[in-house]
Amino acid sequence: QVQLGESGGGVVQAGGSLRLSCAASGRDFSSYAMGWFRQAPGKEREFVASISGRGRITYYADSVKGRFTISRDNAKNTVNLQMNSLKPEDTAVYYCNADRSLGVVRTTTAEYWGQGTQVTVSS
Secondary structure, three states, X not given: OOEEEEEOOEEEEOOOOEEEEEEEEOOOHHHOEEEEEEEOOOOOOEEEEEEOOOOOOEEEOOOOOOOEEEEEEOOOOXXXXXXXXXXXXXXXXXXXXXXXXXXXXXXXXXXXXXXOEXXXXXX
């Protein structure tokens, strides 16, 4: 069983930065691939970024490539999402997730999800 809790959301002006964190409880954190999704009002939840268990492989949605960076600290059971050059269209609730499969963590069928943290980017 893995429990996830996101933090770091808030309100920021366009062009600004935010750093989201996701803390995980449970054992064998490094055996889980981790990911970030987001969901804007009226839209489906969409993939943002993912990282393999040891942090060697990362994937990004085209919309965030070059602006967002995912990282993890297995000693602290945390995964982070550094978001730079934020745009109003990045406004959404951001969720972290976990799954033993790097392929599945990039989908909405991932096994574990956090409650989400709101990110609002003002123009």
